[in-house]
Every structure is written in structure tokens, then in C-alpha cells.
Amino acid sequence: MSTETEKLIQEGQAVVMNTYGRLPMALVKGEGSWVWDVEGNKYLDFVSGIAVNSLGHKHPEVVKAIQKQTEEILHTSNLYWIPNQIHLAKLLVENSFADKVFFCNSGAEANEGAIKLARKYAKAHYGNEKYEILSLKNSFHGRTLATLTATGQTKYQAGYEPLPEGFAYAELNNPDDLKQKITDKTAAVIIEPIQGEGGIIPAELDFLQTARKLCDEKGALLIFDEVQTGVGRTGKLFAHEWSSVKPDIMTLAKALGGGVPIGAMLAKDEVASAFKPGDHASTFGGNPLATAAGCAVLKVMLEEGFFEDVQEHAAYFKAELQKLADKYQTGEPVRGIGFLLGWPLAKLGPETVNACREKGLLINFAGGKALRFVPPINVSYEEIDRAVKILDDVFSSLW
């Protein structure tokens, strides 16, 4: 390793809190599906800032919108109306089940808002005993105290006890377990249409349908956490569009700002009206800069034919990955939808990620279960072929 990276790592370790197991590299430039580190090495970026840079780096429309906004005003306040925020809310409402949007700055905050809204709604309509949030085992919903409690994995919760009360857990894709765990106390059920951090595990259609039916029977709200699956990642604007099931609340973040931090919580009017002025807020939420970026991202994705293109490229990539999985007999089939793909590996996950990096391909290993592929959704066939070739080389030497 050369001195510039080493120097950065030393400086970083001295002053940055030690919350991440970081790879020994620093990325400083990007264009499309490519990124460069401080040493000038070039990588194909199939991590995309963990499903954030879905239109690739430096997308001209996103850059233009941000530049234009910096010359006008960066931040005002939700004490006033914000034109870009209204435009982005309109785009989201016109293209989803929802009627109203609350803006914040991250996925955890969006889910925190969803949990608060669900509790307010349940109490207003059914009384004080309806407050429980039912989530799924192996899920991921964020790192605030409430969202890490909703996260159905004890490794994220250890050391933070006492955890907030009123959370329960059911098994993904087990309708009978869901039926047992949902009760009159349940205010909401929160589901990722595809578990992302948990290892790219899709919720099955009949499970989602059962969840919808049970929620309706019990007067509980159905929340879809589309922080990772949403905003084009699966080849539709929202992943739940692949099913016939609509939620009452949906959360977004990651790809929504094209790299600028933003989160959103969307709901039907009936539900959203449980919030009154003063009930929930965020200083930065939906600020002029973040929502300018969000509008640019959605405008690009909503262009005619955009998602058809994404779906064709993603189907090609998945088939190529499956060919490799067959060739090297790695076990379970490649899973996921669109460009949220997981290649399950029972062994050598971290080694594979490292070997790919050395050959110029960035991927990661999600949930200790599967290689995760989340390239920019406008990645080209040539770039896909390049990634597949690198994977082939790596597997032929490692397996």
C-alpha cells in the first residue's frame, strides 16, 4: 500500500470514531459506474455507496440541479414553504399509492417517522393499548434506538439495552408465524420487500398478500421500508410494484437524493392526518438543496422507457451471474430483483470481495450471507460484461 492511503488511514484512525470496519482505500472521484481512489486506481463501482448512487456518479442532470440550487439558496426552514420540496412531494405522490410526504435526512429517520406516525394513528383510532410494531427477523431498519429495536437482528441491539418497549418479531415468508404474532395490540407491520442488509432475501408474494390481509383484519398499518429497494433499484420506481400489494406507509432514502442525504416517509391521507403541526419535525428535512437533487433523480427515472432498459440490463446481469454460480457450483441460486442482486456464498465471501477489489471491481458481502450487487441502474452491457469477467477470474482462482 502506498503512502498517501496509509497516511489517510492513520489520520482517520486518530480522529474518526471507530464504528466501521473500513477497507484500506479512499475514493475521491467518480464518473458513471466508475470510481477512482487517491492513488489513481480505477474501479467498477457495483456498491454505489450502498445503493445510493443509482444513476451513477456525476449524472449530468443531478449535477446541474445541485449547481443551480447552490447559486440560489441552500437552506431555508420548514417554517416556510419550500418550492423544491413541494415539487418532489408531487412527483412522489403522483407516482405512488401515497397522498402525503414527510421529508427527513436518512433511512433510519424515515422509519423513525413511520413508527411514530403508526403509533399516533393507532392511538387516535383504537386507544392506548394499540402501539406494537411487528417487524421481521433478519430485517434492517436503521440505527436509532427505535429502528434498531425494529431491526430483527440482536447483533445490532447488543449493548444498547434497555430497548424501547412495544416491538415484536415474526419470520419472513412464514405467513403462519405472522398470523400468530399479529394481535389487537399491533399498530403496524414493517416489511422490506427485499431484505437488503440481511442478505438480499425477497419477501414472497403470498407473504405480502397475507400481511396486507392480516393488517386489514386487525386494524394495523402496513409499512414498506423501501429505503434500499425503492427509487428504481429493482427496475420499477418502488419494489412493491412487482406485487399487487400496497402499503399504508412507505419509507425511502438511499437513492432518492442521488448522493445528497435525504429521506422520505409517504402515507395515505387517512393515515398522514394523524400528524398535526408540532407532532414531528426535522430542521434539514426536505431542504432546497436535497429536494433539488431528488427532483432531478426522479425526472431522469420517470422518462419514457427508462425502467424497461433497467429491467433488460438487470435480467442479463442476473443470468450471467447465475451462469457463473452454476459453473463454480456455489450452491443456492442468485436471488433478488432488478439491480438488487445477491449471490449466496457459504464460504469465502470476504475473500471474494477483496480479490474483486484487487482486480478493479467493488462489491460487498451482505449479512454474511451473499455477495451483494447494486451497480448504478443505468450501467452498460459492456460494464456488466467487465464485472462478470472479473468475477469469473476471481472464482477460477479462489474456488
Ligand SMILES: *Cc1c(COP(=O)(O)O)cnc(C)c1O
Ligand atoms: C440503509 C437502510 C436503512 C437505514 O438507512 P440510513 O440512511 O443508514 O439511516 C433502513 N432500512 C433499510 C431497508 C436500509 O437498507
